Amino acid sequence: MYEQIIDFLSLSDPNVRTVVLGSILLTSSSAIIGAFTFLRKKALVGDAVAHSVLPGICLAFMIGGAKDPLILIPGAFLAGWLSMILIDKITLHSRIKEDTAIGMVLSVTFGLGILMLTFIQHSGNANQSGLDHFLFGKAAAMLGSDVIIFSAIALLMVLTVSFLFKEFALVCFDREYASSMGLPVKRLDFLMTSLTVLAVVIGIQAVGVVLMAAMLITPAAAARFWTDNLKLMIIMAAVIGAVSGFTGALVSYLYPSMPTGPWIVVVASVFAFISFFFAPKKGILQYMIKQRRIRLMINEENIIKAGYHIGEDRKDFTSSMTATDLIRRRPMPESKLKGHLAKLTRQGYFRKHSQGWELTNAGYKKGSRLVRIHRLWELYLTEYLNIASDHVHEDAETIEHFITPELEKQLEQTLNYPSEDPHQSKIPYE
Amino acid sequence: MNAFWIITTGSLVAITCSLLGCYLILRKMAMIGDAISHAVLPGIVIAFLYTGQRDSMVMLFAAALTGVFTTLLIELIHKKGKLQTDASIGVTFTLLFAIGIIMISVFAGQVDLDQDCVLYGEIAYVPFDVWLLDSGINLGPRAIWVLGGVLLIIIAFISLGYKPLYATTFDPGFAFTIGISIPLWHYLLMSLVSITTVASFEIVGAILVIAFLVVPPATAYLLTDDFKKMLMISSGIGILTAGSGYYLAVALNGSIAGAMAVMAGIFFTLAFFFSPSHGLLFKKLRKKRALLQGHEEGATTI
Numbered sequence: 250m251y252e253q254i255i256d257f258l259s260l261s262d263p264n265v266r267t268v269v270l271g272s273i274l275l276t277s278s279s280a281i282i283g284a285f286t287f288l289r290k291k292a293l294v295g296d297a298v299a300h301s302v303l304p305g306i307c308l309a310f311m312i313g314g315a316k317d318p319l320i321l322i323p324g325a326f327l328a329g330w331l332s333m334i335l336i337d338k339i340t341l342h343s344r345i346k347e348d349t350a351i352g353m354v355l356s357v358t359f360g361l362g363i364l365m366l367t368f369i370q371h372s373g374n375a376n377q378s379g380l381d382h383f384l385f386g387k388a389a390a391m392l393g394s395d396v397i398i399f400s401a402i403a404l405l406m407v408l409t410v411s412f413l414f415k416e417f418a419l420v421c422f423d424r425e426y427a428s429s430m431g432l433p434v435k436r437l438d439f440l441m442t443s444l445t446v447l448a449v450v451i452g453i454q455a456v457g458v459v460l461m462a463a464m465l466i467t468p469a470a471a472a473r474f475w476t477d478n479l480k481l482m483i484i485m486a487a488v489i490g491a492v493s494g495f496t497g498a499l500v501s502y503l504y505p506s507m508p509t510g511p512w513i514v515v516v517a518s519v520f521a522f523i524s525f526f527f528a529p530k531k532g533i534l535q536y537m538i539k540q541r542r543i544r545l546m547i548n549e550e551n552i553i554k555a556g557y558h559i560g561e562d563r564k565d566f567t568s569s570m571t572a573t574d575l576i577r578r579r580p581m582p583e584s585k586l587k588g589h590l591a592k593l594t595r596q597g598y599f600r601k602h603s604q605g606w607e608l609t610n611a612g613y614k615k616g617s618r619l620v621r622i623h624r625l626w627e628l629y630l631t632e633y634l635n636i637a638s639d640h641v642h643e644d645a646e647t648i649e650h651f652i653t654p655e656l657e658k659q660l661e662q663t664l665n666y667p668s669e670d671p672h673q674s675k676i677p678y679e
Numbered sequence: 680m681n682a683f684w685i686i687t688t689g690s691l692v693a694i695t696c697s698l699l700g701c702y703l704i705l706r707k708m709a710m711i712g713d714a715i716s717h718a719v720l721p722g723i724v725i726a727f728l729y730t731g732q733r734d735s736m737v738m739l740f741a742a743a744l745t746g747v748f749t750t751l752l753i754e755l756i757h758k759k760g761k762l763q764t765d766a767s768i769g770v771t772f773t774l775l776f777a778i779g780i781i782m783i784s785v786f787a788g789q790v791d792l793d794q795d796c797v798l799y800g801e802i803a804y805v806p807f808d809v810w811l812l813d814s815g816i817n818l819g820p821r822a823i824w825v826l827g828g829v830l831l832i833i834i835a836f837i838s839l840g841y842k843p844l845y846a847t848t849f850d851p852g853f854a855f856t857i858g859i860s861i862p863l864w865h866y867l868l869m870s871l872v873s874i875t876t877v878a879s880f881e882i883v884g885a886i887l888v889i890a891f892l893v894v895p896p897a898t899a900y901l902l903t904d905d906f907k908k909m910l911m912i913s914s915g916i917g918i919l920t921a922g923s924g925y926y927l928a929v930a931l932n933g934s935i936a937g938a939m940a941v942m943a944g945i946f947f948t949l950a951f952f953f954s955p956s957h958g959l960l961f962k963k964l965r966k967k968r969a970l971l972q973g974h975e976e977g978a979t980t981i
Contacts, residue, residue, distance in 0.1 A: 292769040293710050342959050343951055345704075349897050352709040353947060356890035360940020363799050363886065364927075367934040385780060385794060459798070463773035470766045507784050508794065511777035518774035525760045533759045 250503070257502050265502060271396035272388045272494035272501075275455045276464055276513060278403035280490025281410055282448035283465030284483045285441055287473070288421040292466040293348070294336060297355040299449045299461035301332030303362025306383055307369060315376055318398045322450055329446035332358055359458075386457030386510030388494075389501035399451050406444055410483075417441060418479050455497055457510035463517060464490065471521035474528035493517040547650050548581075550619055552589050553598055554649075555579040556608045557616025566613050571605040617677040618657075623649040624670035625660045631671045632664070638671035682929075684806040684820050686922050689939060691826035692879045693917025695833050696891035697899075699872055701910050704896050705848050710765075711750065714772035715869065716876040716888045718749040720779025720797060723877055727790050739874050746873025747866055749775060776885075792881065799936040800884030822882050829878040836871055837910070840864065845906065887936040891917060894943035901950040901957040916946055 260266050286295050305328025306321050313320035332354050339350040369377050382390050391399070410417065419427040420437045428434045449461050456464045472485035497513035526533050555578040560566035572583055572590075579586075590606060593599045598612035608616065623645045630641040652660070670676055703712045722745030726738040749771060757767040783792050810818040818824070837844065846854035847864045854861060872892075879888050899913035924939030931938065952959050 287766055290763055290765050292763075292765040296769060339951070343901060343957060345897050345900065346707055346709075348707055349704045349709040349893055352713050352889060352893035353897055353944070355713070356886055356893060357940050357944030357947075359886050360890055360937045360944070362937070364931065364933040364937030364941055367799075367937060368931050371932045381795075384798065460773050460777055462769050463777070466766050466769050467773065470762060470770050473762070474760070504784075508780065511780040511784075514773050514777040515781065518770065518777070521770055522774070525756050525762065531761070533755065536759055 253503055254499070257499055265498075267393050267396050268388050268391055268501065269495060269498045271391045271399060272455045272498040272509075272513075273491045274396075274400050274403045274494075275452050276494030276497070276517075277487040277490040278406050279448040279452035279456075279461075279464045280468035280486040280517075281483055282406055282444045283490075284469040284472070284479075284486050285410075285417055285421055286445050287466045287469035288479075289441070291445070292462065293351050294333065295445060295449065295465045296462035297336060297351045297358075298329045298332055298446055299453065299458050299465075300355045300362070301358035302329050302449055302453060302461075303383065303458050304328055304358055304365055305331075307362055307365035307380070310377070310380060311365070311369065314374070316379060318395050322398075322402075325450040325453070326446055328358070329449055330443070333442060333446070362458075382457070382508075383453055384457050384459055385508035386453065386455050386460070386497070386513070387501060388455045388498045388509040389505060391454055395454070399454060402447060402451050406447060409440070409444065413437070413440070414480075455494060455509055456513050457508065460510045460514045463514040464493075467514065467517040467521045468493070471517070471524040474524040474531045489517055489520045492520075543650075549589055549593055550615070550650055551579050552586065552593065553608075553612055553616045554619045554623075556599070556606070556612060557620055560608060560613070560616075561620075566608055569602045569605045569607040574605070619649050621677050622652045622657055622660070624674060624676045625657070625664060625667075626652070627670045627672070628664055628667055628676075629660060641671065681806040682925060684823065685802055685935065686925050688802060688805045688820065688822050688826060688882060689921030689925060689935070690918040691823065691830055692883050692887070693891050693895065693921045693939075694914045695826065695830045695875050696879065696888060697895040697913040697917040698833055698837060698910055699868070699875060700892040700896035701899070701906070701913055702844060702848055702868060703872070703892060704900065705906075709893050710768055711753070711869075712872055712892045713889050714753065714768050715746045715749055715872050716880075716885050716892070718772045718775035719745045719873055719876050719880065720776055720885075721745065721782060723880060724779055724782040724786065724790055724792065727792065728786060731789075739877060742877035743870040743873045745775075746869055746876070750866070750869045796881060796884065798884050798886055799934050800880070800882050800887065802883050802935045805882060825878055826882070829875055833871060833875065836867070840867070844868070849906075883936045883939070887940055890940035890943050891920075894940075894947050895920060898943075898947045898950045901947075901954045904956070916943075920946060 256262065257265055260269065283295070286292065302325040305324040305326070308328070309321045309324025310316065312324075335354050336347070336350045339345050339353070340347050345353075366380060369380065379387075379390060416427070416432055416437055419430070419432060420434055420441070424434055427437075445465070448465065449458075452464050453461050468486035468489040469482070471489055472482040475485060476482050493513045493516040496516045497509035500507055500512040501509045524532065527535075529535060552575060555575050556570060557566070558578055559570050559574055560568065572586055575586060575590075576583065590599060590601075593612070594601050594606070597609055598615060599606045600609050626645040626648050627638070627641040630636045630644060631638050666678070668676060700709075700712065703709050719742045722741045723738065726741035729741075730737045753767045753771050756762050756771065757764055760767075762770075780794060780797065783790055783794065783797065787793075805820050805822045808821050810821040810824060812818060843854065843859045843864055846857070846859055847861050851861055876888050879891075883891075895913040895916040896909070898916050899909045902912055903909050920939055920943045924942040925935055927942060928935040928938035950958065953961070955961055
């Protein structure tokens, strides 16, 4: 087992070289084209196209009588295009929604493919063995001559993308702008769709029709979580595609009976799910941490504000307050409040006494700023947006934590430094 | 007799899937159904390894869990990760299906499933897998009992929950105001889709499950505007599909599940063109007649 892996990694066997090179080219070029499929939100259409390629392959085989890629590729290409047109026509001419149309085309064409495949298998044609490798993919089944053809197509696709990169990107992101610039949007659409179908057609050798959609979108989806730069995203997708393709080839070499498609998809998906959860900035974990931090900040600011309100009531901002006083203004469990207070004391907003806490100068300033923003905002809503004064408190409760000093200045100037809010409470200034 | 059992099994799957499918396509969740029918595979294999048998309550339960887990995962990536819906669905179910296929290959000796069976099932063997009581009484194919049971569950679910299901499907806003829990009915529906998928999976394969979930309801949707009638019509079309599909498969000596999917497609095509209310042909004719009438009226006024 260990020796086999070394054998494989050294690439000394020309067969291994062929299969590795072929797999990497197939999966990385699919991932590159797939990035555009992903951006155009056509992931599930890609799934339907992939499934519908099967009857095309079977029909081409029945006509040509051999598993020659030069016969199978045109058959698969036509079938893939046809399924795309079918989805469009069904949604255009009936009240069937797109998702239903995709599901129908996917299942019926694949059923047709299975029917034809079993028909061919039962018909006793000796050439047919291996046709079912197109279901789940088999990288090792590629011959040297196949690899040359597939590689040529893959290179052609990558070259097209690099020449028309700007045009494709524009059409994906802003069709109207693209057409106002005089770009032939319809023809570019046609070209992109053809490339998608072509990517499916050559990718299925390694991945198989059932899971081919993953090869188009999973690498792109993973890359999307790391960058906003399209070029970088496509390069990352291609690398993820290449690594998955390489793994597929390795598995196919070590376990000849194992289909390669599922392994390729699992490797690409591991990249994707790690990105979804752990990517800095966009990952789910980062999102949750950020949310928690904001919730914490809001809670702490609310406690400072409660302290300020107590001072306002007593007309003495240096008086000391107990936990009960604070909880009466801002209900929360006592243990939670004490935790927050300990932190706020460390940060210098509160001072601890034997009888309780008192606001420090910094705490007083922060509290008065929050209350100021709150009351300014209430006034702004009633005066400029004509909202009833008993409806503005909730909104101000949220916004007070997010107004920047610049916005605060602007509010003050717009309202001309008012002295009272809509509820006749004084607006505190420094 | 074999033909009878196969067609009956196919019809049971068809009715069960079509009934749920009516809700799925109207809630624009056809592809979620597709995703679930793929994603339950690892659940099936794990339950198989754990219990060592096919039809068990554990299996149905594991399936329902995997199905709900799949929808939760899709929603998590979509809502918290801000990944677009189509990609969230596509990435999630392909991964789970791929894991299932790998598990089948790795545990080939312990699991009585193979790749072909996963895709297009073993409906041809249904008549031979009979339920024999200890006393030797032959109760007929086991699949009939399993699928019949699931169908009864679905019918009970739809008739007991008809109103909340109807409200959450057609007018979620209204459902919310009268106090119906939208997530509750959403996840109940998803669990039932999962259970149905699993019960049908080994018999007809993933492909026919999707075909029956989507195609007969879509066909019925082109034939009627009344939801109750849509449920009836799609079940009827499901039965027709199962019967005609079987004979097509026999005639071509090919996969029965594949042939049934093709027949479902043919019935849809017929409705697409020739439905009296929503067919392309009659819509065109009506348009033409309206145009002609317009011309005539125009001629008389001039």
